[in-house]
Amino acid sequence: xxxxxxxxxxxxxxxxxxxxxxxxxxxxxxxxxxxxxxxxxxxxxxxxxxxxxxxxxxxxxxxxxxxxxxxxxxxxxxxxxxxxxxxxxxxxxxxxxxxxxxxxxxxxxxxxxxxxxxxxxxxxxxxxxxxxxxxxxxxxxxxxxxxxxxxxxxxxxxxxxxxxxxxxxxxxxxxxxxxxxxxxxxxxxxxxxxxxxxxxxxxxxxxxx
Amino acid sequence: xxxxxxxxxxxxxxxxxxxxxxxxxxxxxxxxxxxxxxxxxxxxxxxxxxxxxxxxxxxxxxxxxxxxxxxxxxxxxxxxxxxxxxxxxxxxxxxxxxxxxxxxxxxxxxxxxxxxxxxxxxxxxxxxxxxxxxxxxxxxxxxxxxxxxxxxxxxxxxxxxxxxxxxxxxxxxxxxxxxxxxxxxxxxxxxxxxxxxxxxxxxxxxxxx
DNA sequence: ATTACTAAAGATCGAGTAT
DNA sequence: TATACTCGATCTTTAGTAA
Numbered sequence: 001x002x003x004x005x006x007x008x009x010x011x012x013x014x015x016x017x018x019x020x021x022x023x024x025x026x027x028x029x030x031x032x033x034x035x036x037x038x039x040x041x042x043x044x045x046x047x048x049x050x051x052x053x054x055x056x057x058x059x060x061x062x063x064x065x066x067x068x069x070x071x072x073x074x075x076x077x078x079x080x081x082x083x084x085x086x087x088x089x090x091x092x093x094x095x096x097x098x099x100x101x102x103x104x105x106x107x108x109x110x111x112x113x114x115x116x117x118x119x120x121x122x123x124x125x126x127x128x129x130x131x132x133x134x135x136x137x138x139x140x141x142x143x144x145x146x147x148x149x150x151x152x153x154x155x156x157x158x159x160x161x162x163x164x165x166x167x168x169x170x171x172x173x174x175x176x177x178x179x180x181x182x183x184x185x186x187x188x189x190x191x192x193x194x195x196x197x198x199x200x201x202x203x204x205x206x207x208x209x
Numbered sequence: 210x211x212x213x214x215x216x217x218x219x220x221x222x223x224x225x226x227x228x229x230x231x232x233x234x235x236x237x238x239x240x241x242x243x244x245x246x247x248x249x250x251x252x253x254x255x256x257x258x259x260x261x262x263x264x265x266x267x268x269x270x271x272x273x274x275x276x277x278x279x280x281x282x283x284x285x286x287x288x289x290x291x292x293x294x295x296x297x298x299x300x301x302x303x304x305x306x307x308x309x310x311x312x313x314x315x316x317x318x319x320x321x322x323x324x325x326x327x328x329x330x331x332x333x334x335x336x337x338x339x340x341x342x343x344x345x346x347x348x349x350x351x352x353x354x355x356x357x358x359x360x361x362x363x364x365x366x367x368x369x370x371x372x373x374x375x376x377x378x379x380x381x382x383x384x385x386x387x388x389x390x391x392x393x394x395x396x397x398x399x400x401x402x403x404x405x406x407x408x409x410x411x412x413x414x415x416x417x418x
Numbered sequence: 419a420t421t422a423c424t425a426a427a428g429a430t431c432g433a434g435t436a437t
Numbered sequence: 438t439a440t441a442c443t444c445g446a447t448c449t450t451t452a453g454t455a456a
Contacts, residue, residue, distance in 0.1 A: 004210060010286045016344045022439060033432045038441055074280040077219045140220040242451050247422055
């Protein structure tokens, strides 16, 4: 959680260079006692969010990345529709196996309102898409619960309402995925390749909301 | 102050339409007790940050503007550019060797949009610059992948969009550098010494973004 | 089934003060 | 001068349970 002390440090450039400031001055700026700033800086340091060295404070890499995560959440929320592009990739056949499990099919019907075609469309994102995918994962997911069947475990799926070329569908992200970060799997009520008349390597746009 | 409850509501679109959710479910999502969510929602309502109506919650205008204020702080902080100063140093000739490899040239063209001049400009940073270089290394790098060629290994390069005296370029940091911490290497589409009419020992400013 | 009150535990705070 | 410890007051939280 990003608190007002980290925010204060950020505003003073502590993500770029160490900031020289006393606990007394910080307390004054934030309307807190010197003692409380002292205590809270110690806590932040223990959590590896800030680094203190002879009179100066800097945000650590971890601290900065927490703040960036918060930034991404806010940005995503305000430009509600995320749009990524990529090309159709050859699937691993894994999606088909998963999606044909009746329990997944039922869960998707429940959460998305359609019965999934037994196979996923895999899309290889471009560089910008990979970045947007990272943002997508910070959105509140629709969780499709996993289960066990015949001794095999099917993990939870994180899923998101989406559209590929304006055809309504869902992006599903297995909790323990076998894909790299540049591939996303799309589930739809029909065979998307046929419906869209697309083949491997063709460019497509995916919108998330 | 924007708290985790407001953030949760935002992620669920409560700035666009009321969200139907129970205090129990929210507690589960946020790892808090139902009672605490209940209490905190009441407080937020008293502060006019949220509006509750028969089982649903929405962010108020005031709540939304507080969140937007936070967003603006974060964006401004990260938009601000890192600026270092130093003097032009004599190169080690190593940059030229690296950058003349077609594969590096191609990768840089891809990531930065220019074909690199076959040689780097080496800049010896001043004390403050050395500190800022440390900060630069904590920014998200643009990674230029390494490779092997004729039995020799060329490691990954961490690179950053930059400008020397307002000429667009890239700072590259070999993963296994032979330079000390006070030298940075700059790659540009042209011979920067000539373009800038600078010689060894002349002062220059580098901006990173 | 959902929300919110009460009470007690736990966390956070400022004042005083030692290092 | 600056930082951080102790301690009592205040706040925040959870569990139990009433509305």
